[in-house]
Amino acid sequence: MIRDLISHYDQIRTLGAEILAISTVNLDDLSGVLSHNGPKFPLCADADAAISKLYGVYNPRWQHPNPSAFLIDREGIVRYRYIGGIVIQAIQSKLPRATELVEELAKL
Numbered sequence: 001m002i003r004d005l006i007s008h009y010d011q012i013r014t015l016g017a018e019i020l021a022i023s024t025v026n027l028d029d030l031s032g033v034l035s036h037n038g039p040k041f042p043l044c045a046d047a048d049a050a051i052s053k054l055y056g057v058y059n060p061r062w063q064h065p066n067p068s069a070f071l072i073d074r075e076g077i078v079r080y081r082y083i084g085g086i087v088i089q090a091i092q093s094k095l096p097r098a099t100e101l102v103e104e105l106a107k108l
Contacts, residue, residue, distance in 0.1 A: 006039050008098035015105045017071070022046050024065055057083050071104055080104040 005012075005019055012019060019041035026047065044051075052058040052065035059066050071080035080101075 002039065002043070004098040005041070005101075008102060009040055011102055012098070012105065015102065017105050020044065022051050024049050024052060069101060071101065071108070073108060079108055 002021060002023075005021065009019065019039070021039065021041060021043045022045075023043065024046050026045065046052055046065075049058050049065060055068070055070065057065045057068040067082075067084040069080075069082045070078055073079050
């Protein structure tokens with residue numbers, strides 16, 4: 001999903017939004033994604049899953065957060081939320097595409 005967001009970043013910014021990506025994956029492990037055309041937006045590490053737990057997306061059974069995406073307006077109100085399940089083989093196909101997020105942003 002990071003690559004998808006990178007490719008749609010300018011369009012998302014045009015709609016007045018900013019991306020903040022949060023990953024429980026060690027940022028060093030994402031070096032392949034980040035080294036070529038890395039994101040212009042912040043990518044934060046959530047190694048202890050504290051942020052994931054605050055947003056209610058942490059899955060204690062798998063000890064990993066469920067794939068998720070949120071659109072939060074300037075007042076801090078969650079306007080769109082996607083919380084998927086953990087299906088290891090299908091995580092990528094379950095995540096919303098950046099185009100879906102752009103469509104939701106345009107509705108705000």
